[in-house]
Amino acid sequence: xxxRALVNRAKARGLDMxxxxxxxxxxxTAAFISAxxxxxxxxxxxxxxxxxxxxxxxxxxxxxxxxxxxxxxxxQNLPGENVEEVFGPQTVVNEKDETVGVNRRMxxxxxxxxxxxxxxxxxxxxxxxxxxxxxxxxxxxxxxxxFIPEGIPLDGLEISPRTSKQEAKNRFHSYQHYSFVWxxxxxxxxxxxxxxxxxxLKETTSKEVKMALHGxxxxxxxxx
Amino acid sequence: MTVSDIVKSFGLKIRAGKNRLDEEVRGGYTxxxxxxxxxxxxxxxxxVTIQTHPNIVAVATMKExxxxxxxxxxxxxxxxxxxxxxxxxxxxxxxxxxxxxTGKLYQMGIxxxx
Numbered sequence: 001x002x003x004r005a006l007v008n009r010a011k012a013r014g015l016d017m018x019x020x021x022x023x024x025x026x027x028x029t030a031a032f033i034s035a036x037x038x039x040x041x042x043x044x045x046x047x048x049x050x051x052x053x054x055x056x057x058x059x060x061x062x063x064x065x066x067x068x069x070x071x072x073x074x075x076q077n078l079p080g081e082n083v084e085e086v087f088g089p090q091t092v093v094n095e096k097d098e099t100v101g102v103n104r105r106m107x108x109x110x111x112x113x114x115x116x117x118x119x120x121x122x123x124x125x126x127x128x129x130x131x132x133x134x135x136x137x138x139x140x141x142x143x144x145x146x147f148i149p150e151g152i153p154l155d156g157l158e159i160s161p162r163t164s165k166q167e168a169k170n171r172f173h174s175y176q177h178y179s180f181v182w183x184x185x186x187x188x189x190x191x192x193x194x195x196x197x198x199x200x201l202k203e204t205t206s207k208e209v210k211m212a213l214h215g216x217x218x219x220x221x222x223x224x
Numbered sequence: 225m226t227v228s229d230i231v232k233s234f235g236l237k238i239r240a241g242k243n244r245l246d247e248e249v250r251g252g253y254t255x256x257x258x259x260x261x262x263x264x265x266x267x268x269x270x271x272v273t274i275q276t277h278p279n280i281v282a283v284a285t286m287k288e289x290x291x292x293x294x295x296x297x298x299x300x301x302x303x304x305x306x307x308x309x310x311x312x313x314x315x316x317x318x319x320x321x322x323x324x325x326t327g328k329l330y331q332m333g334i335x336x337x338x
Contacts, residue, residue, distance in 0.1 A: 054257050080262065086282045108279075110259035138277040 001189060002097040003035030011041050013193025017204040019044040019060050023107045024078055026071045027092045030064060034095035042204040048132060049074060050108075051115035056132035056139045058158060058183075059122045060206040066125040073121060077113050080106030115141070119154060128210045129153075130181060133160040135168060148175055156181050156213040156221075161195035179213040179221050198222040225249050225334065227291045227314055230270065233332065234318055234325070240305050241291065241314030249290045252334045254326045258283050265289060270334065272326055276300050281307040281315075291315070295322045 010018050020032045020043060029045035036043030045067035046060045061067040081104055082090055090103040111118075122129040131141040131148075134157045141148055141157075148154075156179040159168045168180055184194040200220050201208040212219035228245040231238060238245070250268030255261045256275050265271060267288040273280065276298050284292050291314030294300060300308065300315050308315045318325050330336070 052259075054259060083286055086286055109262070110257070138275070138279070 001186075002093060003032045003095050004039070004097055005189060006032065006192065007035045007039040007041050007043070009189050009192045011039065015041065015193055015196065017042040017044065018192075019046040019058075019206075021046040021048040021058055021060075023048050024050060024074050024109070024111065025090075025103060025105070025107050026064075026067045027101075027103060029067060031093050031095045033064065038095070044206050046127075046206075047071065047074070049113075049118050050110045050139065051118055052110060052112055053115055053144050054110050054139055055115045055141045055144050057115060057118055057122070057141075058128075058130040058132050059118075060128040060130070060209065061125065062206045063126070066127060069125055070121060070127065073113075074111055075105065077111045078105055078107075078109060079112070080109045082106050082108070116152060119152060123153065126207070128155045128206050128213070130156040130158050130213075132158050133185065134175075135159050135163040135171065142172075148178075154178060155210055158183055158185075160185065179215075181213070181221065225332065227270065227316075230293075230329070230332075230334075231316060234320070234328070236293065236316040236318050239300055239315045239317055240308035241312050244291070244312050244314055247290050249334060252326065252329050252336055253289075254322055262287065270329070272322055272329070274298055274322065276304060278303045278307050280304065281311055281313050284313050285311045289313075293318050293325065295320060295325055 020029045022028055026045055026047050033043045044060050045064045049057045087108055090107055091099045092101040094100050119129045131154050134140045134142045137143045158181050181197040182195040184191050186192045199212045200222055201212055212221055226246050226248055249270050251266055253265040253269045254272040256273050261283055265287050268290050270290045271292045274295055280292055293316045295318050297319045
């Protein structure tokens with residue numbers, strides 16, 4: 001997706017804040033943040049990391065440097081090269097929607113990092129750690145482990161657009177001490193805004209999102 | 225031994241790739257972590273797994289595996305089927321669970337050593 005088209009689409013869908021969460025990489029975040037600044041949309045730098053257990057985790061940050069630090073760790077622990085014939089080219093773009101490079105790493109692959117370590121690193125970098133699409137069978141914390149181990153300091157659990165709020169409450173009633181969130185996980189323009197979560201925040205930052213996920217100081221995840 | 229021989233021996237259901245069942249099976253791999261299969265499986269091996277999502281076709285194609293057997297009666301996702309037909313990758317279904325299926329394949333002479 002190209003930055004300006006994405007920002008326009010997100011605004012048209014009424015979104016106040018989005019996060020760019022490419023798999024195992026954040027090289028595109030700066031371009032989208034620039035486009036967001038120009039277009040009046042808050043864009044957070046982020047990443048969707050694949051743990052050793054093939055669990056997907058969303059990381060959200062405020063500072064691009066912190067996101068870049070996570071990317072460095074991921075790159076040091078991500079084996080393999082992309083196979084373009086199978087997965088397509090992994091393009092890096094600039095804020096003018098131009099392709100400026102190609103990422104040769106196997107971004108669709110799994111890192112060598114256990115998921116608890118990834119959560120810990122995200123927190124040490126002041127980020128927000130959310131388990132991706134736990135309702136799905138593939139690449140989800142619940143799908144891979146069968147359960148959520150005690151005491152994992154996740155900030156939230158993401159439910160995919162496929163599962164309604166009521167179904168999620170029923171299926172995951174034993175995990176309701178975590179906040180549930182719904183995101184579009186858009187891989188194309190049409191999917192942007194497909195699923196959203198209303199937050200009550202003082203300002204649009206990931207720090208505020210984390211407070212809302214923990215119900216701190218009046219910030220919260222709102223009922224849709 | 226060909227994929228077709230295995231289909232017949234185990235009464236496997238054919239869900240995709242029926243035009244490529246005459247290929248020789250050179251070995252076997254049992255595993256459900258795609259990263260593990262990518263790292264260790266060998267060309268021409270038959271892959272035993274519980275994963276039904278479309279990425280299994282990409283992995284099997286990349287590693288030039290002979291085919292995929294889903295265990296426990298699991299059925300491939302519709303998108304998985306579509307991709308498998310596109311790639312001509314055999315997807316077969318067994319009612320047996322992985323341990324038993326793997327053991328029986330091994331007894332038939334299919335080695336993990338490739």
